[in-house]
Amino acid sequence: MSNISDPIADFLTRLRNASQHRELLVPYSKIKAQIAQILKKEGYIADYELDSTGAFPQIKVTNKVVNRKSAITGLKRVSKPGLRKYVGATEIPRVLGGLGISILSTPKGVLTGREAKKQNVGGEVLALVW
16 A cells, blocks of 8 residues: 555545546545545535445545536545645635635544534635636
8 A cells, every 4th residue: 555645635646637637546534534525515526435345444435427527526635744724714715716625634524615614613724626
């Protein structure tokens, strides 16, 4: 198994690269599963499931295809291991004027920017999706 310094960026890159494929497998971690759950709830992926048949558990992500294109137009990793980006509840970024989502890691779990504003919590901005 390879040593990855930023597993979230690896997950987002695999998701971006697999936009033309129906399914992709990524190594399991709790935060990746929470991000996949948010992407499913917001309609960016069709489904995800935990595949624990091999030696290491994996997340099987099924892409959502709309008009022969992936539902995910773009992904951007914001907070990186070398430079963390934290925001307060009032500073949560809007993506494309509200058409995209921001994903935050907060004390109340991994949330979208909209949910974090409702709950009045800030946190680390993990990624922007549109």
